[in-house]
Amino acid sequence: MSNTPAPLYGLLLSGGASQRMRQDKAALAYRGEPQLLRAWRLLEALTERAFVSVRDSQREDALRAGLPQIVDSYDAIGPAAGILSAQDRHPDAAWLVLACDLPLLDHDTLRRLIDARDPLVDATVFASSHDGLPEPLCAIWEPRSHALLRQRYEDGSYCPRKALIQSSIVLLPAPGDALDNVNTPEERQAMQQRLESLA
Template sequence: MSARHPPLYGLLLSGGASQRMRQDKAALAYRGEPQLLRAWRLLQVATEQAFVSVRDNQRADPLRAALPQIVDSYEAVGPVAGILSAQDRFPEAAWLVLACDLPLLGADTLRQLVDARDVGADATAFTSRHDGLPEPLCAIWEPSSHALLLQRYQAGSYCPRKALIQSRTVLLPAPGDALDNVNTPEERTEMQQRMESMA
């Protein structure tokens, strides 16, 4: 591929501590399947090759051990550690970065993101339906985004959303409720009820 069209790899973020949920969010099952595995299947279809982002102490976890991994090589500072680690390992690639806790996400939403990808920008992302800001955890980060992410990391700024705001980011309209995530036991109960009513 030419330098103007970097290959698109997938990075499934699963390294969070899940403190508010009080259990591993990646292992939570919706409709009988751990959400990490469901998100993994979606990401595999949408990208040329995909990896799960993990912390070092998660490598042997049974849910993650069977999947290709990229281990965080930066201090655990949230999603930016996973993104930077992936960019370091395959600097020529663009990364479709995906959080593992998006139970309503479907293949059509990822296809919309990939189809709208602008390789001339630093990133392509959806707008949040909640605050109108970029959604960094279902977004395509081009190789050119690495310099700003690293600069911000070195300065102690770990928010990937703010990096998107400061970058040349193509923003797409919010895809309905597809990017609603689940962070607490109460939100999980509410999400399960929503999904049952949709079935």
Template sequence: MTAPLYGLLLSGGASRRMARDKAALEYRGEAQLLRAWRLLSGICAQSFVSIRPEQAEDGLRNSLPTLPDRYEAVGPIAGILSAQDAYPDAAWLVLACDLPLLDEKTLHDLVAARAPGIDAIAFRSRFDDLPEPLCAIWEPSSHPFLKERHDAGRFCPRATLKHLRTRLLPPPGNALDNINTPDDFERVSQILERTA
């Protein structure tokens, strides 16, 4: 039997290179966190926003169901493990909150690739052909190895995907281009304006 699919929107990053909260950046008049939430919640049985404990009072984030990290701030792996601990029988569609070009078709393609005997499903990066861990499905069977790597001080989810039984899908064009700097924000804002 296939595990139920829950959504996890990662929003706990510090946004250092952007110098402001990437989740609050607006595209076409809407905060990116809310844009990503709409995509995720339209596909998953339940969805949560992954936060650091100190973000619990943030008005944007706490307007949605949140799931605070239970692990030290070690990047996305803290949010993924926290979600798996909270709902161990669920598969998690994990999504970074800084993917403004992501579309519904890309997520449907990811979900359609689920199959027995697979620990994770991810797209290949269009830049380096490596797995994209922050738009991926982590099945319940991925948890023991992810936890083992965390406990060993290995916090890279991309490296973890390389060691799991991961189904890799072709790159979905520019849908997974993330936004890290003010220049990235301007570039993507222009793309979205042209395609409005």
């Protein structure tokens, strides 16, 4: 068996229904740019290949149509659908999985994750700054994580965080507020004000 780490691909999760936001979170602009495109640039610069994870109904969406896509091949089960679909498509790759709704995420935070990567565990992840648990949507999932994710899917368990808790992982300290996400109009307004104060 080769000691060479699996190639690192990027997966930008954009298939969520954005129900609490009441509009497509990926299209929300911060600092004048849709957050999907900002996250895409970060991901593409740091991985060998990058893809946007989409539901079938999003394939022709103007924001996503011009980017390489992996279409969910699982039912609407949340982020696990995107991760499993990517692993099925490129089973020999490790995946840097990223949510598209992290307006404070930066290059240095992702670089820290990549530099700490251990290809001999299931995943390399940050701890959440809110509860200390593994953060699945800014994480490197190694090929060996697929078996547990798939088994949990077949058992009707779709939470990637709970899969990480059951897995062999490297857990890095929370990277400050870099992984704060935005789920509601009220949170979006607060984030806009925060970014303006940093400008």
